[in-house]
Amino acid sequence: MSGITVRLTRRLEHFAPLSPQERALLQETATSVRRFESRDDLAKQGAPLPGLLAITYGFAARYKLLPDGRRQLLALLLPGDVCDPRALLSPQMDHSIAALGPVEAVVFPEDAVRQLEERPALARALARSALVHEAIGRQWLLSVGHRSSFERITHLFCEIHARLDAVGLAPGRACDVPLTQVDIADTVAITPVHVNRTLMELRRTRLVTFQNKRLVIHDLRSLQRAAGFDPSYLCVPALAETAEFLREK
Amino acid sequence: MSGITVRLTRRLEHFAPLSPQERALLQETATSVRRFESRDDLAKQGAPLPGLLAITYGFAARYKLLPDGRRQLLALLLPGDVCDPRALLSPQMDHSIAALGPVEAVVFPEDAVRQLEERPALARALARSALVHEAIGRQWLLSVGHRSSFERITHLFCEIHARLDAVGLAPGRACDVPLTQVDIADTVAITPVHVNRTLMELRRTRLVTFQNKRLVIHDLRSLQRAAGFDPSYLCVPALAETAEFLREK
DNA sequence: CGTAAAATTGATCTGTCTCAACGTGGGTGG
């Protein structure tokens, strides 16, 4: 199987089993692979989505800017994540998508998407994946609304770790997370200064260390407890085994 | 046309024109009308959605509770709003939906939904409606993340007014809004006490008055400016005329 | 190496929370 769609296929298989045909279809229709540099926009507010985006490497994020220049990240797109194909219906996006660090993405053209959506299993997998992303969005609202800065960051780390683990990118409680402290600040709606102080405290308490774009979780159980993190909303029931299986690549 | 599906039909027609057949189909399949009292759950976290919900009267809200009992509203469901049919795919909801005051809703059974989704125009209308709800969710994240208490409440009022106006329920800058100050607090993630103070100030400044479950907008332009409100994300371009047209009911 | 982005630290300030009353209206039972 071509390396390009490996993570995507495996991510989608979390949501619905795919036939060999469907896997092949994914591969064949993934004709356009694009690379982006940090801060490049993969999609721009006001324009339509350029096609169905699937991230194959790196982190991207939906975001909005306020008139005063502040930025709020609205969602993270990690390797294996696909945008909701329904977004293609919209003639203009209400937000933008940026690369946070170097990103590689497959862009399925619209007619390829139509082919994909004709396959019931693929359509179901895409829909379920979108449902999970909505659930994540609800957690973010909860975080920003009611959690302390400590809990917000800690919950975000749990989420990122779980999502990366689900695609085999978090072997042994550690993962590469190419986020800047400012990115984290814009995600959880806290000042960069305060993010820094909170990260220092997390290090001191030996829960997690986030340094040099690397996240190391020292005590997952305690971290999840501190965050009030319940992974069920991510719908990756067989997290552990799946991750084991995926690690072969 | 039966009164039940009037608002629903007209709301959906904002997103895609429906044929007489499709309108008829909506009516015929809307077999079960249910009434709820304040605080009743229309759907419960952990359970599947009981069918496709469409609100025909009153306000409902998606919400989540935190372990310490605090509540965060995640979305408002106003008359004419339909849940995303995709949610039926999920075996268990990650949040609940409650009635805020008396509510009347149509519950389309699953097989009716399948019929509806076979009609391309209906499927498109439902998808577009869901896209708008997602855009609203992003605005909420922005509000809770970066807007002051004043802007949050003011932006919420702009949103509610625009959405009600779109279904003909806000004639002359005023509308019934059966929310409690606590409901508003749980929506914009502010303390009820502080919501109260902010409402008092809004009255003093003669921008809006919210009292006795009635919202009266004294100066829409200034209110929108104060809120940083840009209605385009609601995708009701012909807001004014449409509202005029709908008012016939 | 030089330069810019990212991280770190300190001192101070403030919007909102917390706690604690008190007012008020509408519904209910005696």
Next chain:
DNA sequence: CCACCCACGTTGAGACAGATCAATTTTACG
């Protein structure tokens, strides 16, 4: 029909998490 009650709204005083402002240090990289 009155008296009580409970949810909701209103007001005040003080506390605090996190913001803001202002450097300084470290890191990444051309």
